Amino acid sequence: MSTALGTNTAAALAVEERSLAHNYSPLPVVIASGSGATVADVDGRTYLDGLAAYSAVNFGHGNPRLLAAARAQLDRVTLTSRAFVNDQLGPFAAGLASLTGTDMVLPMNTGAEAVESAIKVSRAWGYRVKGVPAGQATIIVASGNFHGRTTTIVSFSDDPAAHDDFGPYTPGFRTVPYGDADALREAMDETVVAVLLEPIQGEGGVVIPPASYLPAVRDICDEFGALFVADEIQSGLGRTGHTLAVSRVGVRPDLITLGKALGGGIVPVSAVVGSREVLGVLRPGEHGSTFGGNPLAAAVGSEVVAMLGEGTFQRRALDGEPLLRGLLDDLVGQGVVAHRVAGLWAGIDIDPALGTGKQISQDLADRGVLVKDTHGSTIRFAPPLVVTDDEIRLAIGALGDVLHARSA
Template identity: 65%
Template sequence: MIVDGMLRTPEALHDAQRWTAHNYHPLPVVIGTATGAWVTDIDGRRYLDCLAGYSALNFGHRHPRLIAAAHAQLDRLTLTSRAFVHDRFADFCRELAALCGKDMVLPMNTGAEAVETAIKVARKWGHQVKGVPDGQATIVVAAGNFHGRTTTIISFSTDPDARDGFGPYTPGFTVVPYGDLAALADAIDETCVAVLLEPIQGEQGVVVPPDGYLTGVRDLCTRNDVLFLADEIQSGLGRTGNTFACDHEGVQPDMYILGKALGGGIVPVSAVVADHSVLGVLRPGEHGSTFGGNPLACAVGTEVVRLLATGEYQRRSAEQGARLHAALRALREQGRLVAVRGRGLWAGIDLDPQAMTGRQACERLAERGVLVKDTHGATIRLAPPLVVGPDDVDFAIEQLSFVLR
């Protein structure tokens, strides 16, 4: 693994394969350092990061304000558990609640934990507030969803890679086509307590629903006394050009499910944010997490919220996203892409599967200094950090254009 005192990529890749479970198929790149939107591998090659940790790195690698907040907190206090209150907790919860227009926050660690939390809270709310008999609460979800990979969450996944072979599955979920309001209306009955949706489906290939869909979901939930749970783990916190993807239709869900970028690319931080009328159903001992809301997480998360409060990163995403999508549409009009979707600095592009697979495109782009990730065969996703400039966007498009030729 070490040659002439230096790490080498082939040996590092071999060791990674040898000592870890093969639940990922990474590109043959071993990253050693990173700053902003750019990373450098252990052989000294630089790459534009157009994945950004699946939106966990919205503010780029090692953002100075986030690193400073983490360093300062490391010198003071890192963990207490929720058995005690620490001095960073209230600021984080208050400022995140204000960003979301809600009045209560439940901090967790990972996105999947936040989704599990949302499911539990919705069922508890359905039993205590709506009056659905205990054990009978149902939740409507969308086909093509990706909310995580815990046993409960994969129970309502329609992706065979995530689901098959991991049964028995958790009951209580109804799956309807994404973007189909009529099907959603038909699925809501007296046992339904919530509708759980991604405002834009990320893992599916950055699928944007039809105009008016989120407004229709909000209306159906309100009329049927059902909670609207918006999974904004990937789409939220500036990614789409607004603070939240729901903002594009002026929709306010009953609950925001947040993660990824909330940790600033430093620590895993997630949260469920709602009003007291929803989150207030929980009582001590009914839900928790040893590391959820720890001092280090709160210090970094608070700084993330303050970065977003200025609106700068949302504007950057909208401006550079417009540049990105204009260039992608031009490639589509030239017949070099089958389809282009997305909002802000987030795009899903479909390739001609007869020309190359998504994996092949990602490998060829990596050879040219751009890191992206494929999904579902011939689709690749672009999600650069919100700190990219116009030259970075142009560089990514130039390399994609070359690969497509």
């Protein structure tokens, strides 16, 4: 049973209910401030943040280095558009390319924009380089995918909540089972310009494919002359213990989409990074964004790149993984059916008899831990990478308490 709402929380929720479109169903927590891995609501109650804004706050709330970079740029210039060159974008692009081992950067704002951009680039490359006949380019995607919610992207979603009632749908996509290299090979033909995959499916419940899968995808793409596009918007930038999740299995995609943590939890920043041979197909005027690559975003992004270049956050995720995995192992059979862990990222399947993922998430919020459900009785745990071992123990201990109470 949920605890009673505080006076300020109840008032804020009433305003939101009246004034906002109901495209989200959030937990009844109204956050007013945050520091590190914790947040506080409008009634002064504190919580451990176990979601980190879907990994957008990997470096913690109120990170002093990121705030300093943003404040310094706010006093200079924040937006010029790409009609002119600003002094922050070039260094940001060079730094991000170096960090990711790529040649070029296409800056955008949101994750969905990065995916849309990668789709456009892949099609242009297919027509201009591979020689696919006009209008026939095919992109292969995986079942259980989540790449955003634009009309093009939901056209190849198999999640009814994202897909249904938003047609007519954009053609040109073919879906294969995630993690099945044989099925991918069977789906390939001369019209395929790209294979678009999440190295780890975050929204799907932190689904980790077999270790052989991504290398096989790389080989199949090479064999059929197609691009491998990795969506690292949630999995990238330290979350799994590596700068990129593909590095866990030593794979190098042709294009990588980045977002969320790239803006440090301060401004929306996304990008497509990749080889010069692929991103170089774009011509002036074919793609753009008024805000993409703006000076404020680039200044914050440069500091993110600098921090990741030091490796501290990647090491923290790697160091925290055994603790998180071990604590969840102890709950298997005690209400946890199964779990999947990569760095400081976990998908936790709860016994459906004990409740839905949202019900478990609400119970955890009542105990001061914020997480998010995915589908059915699966919840995700993805705290800021500054989380301490004691805070991890607190969060998983709270989960144990919730499951014990529900099974009593």
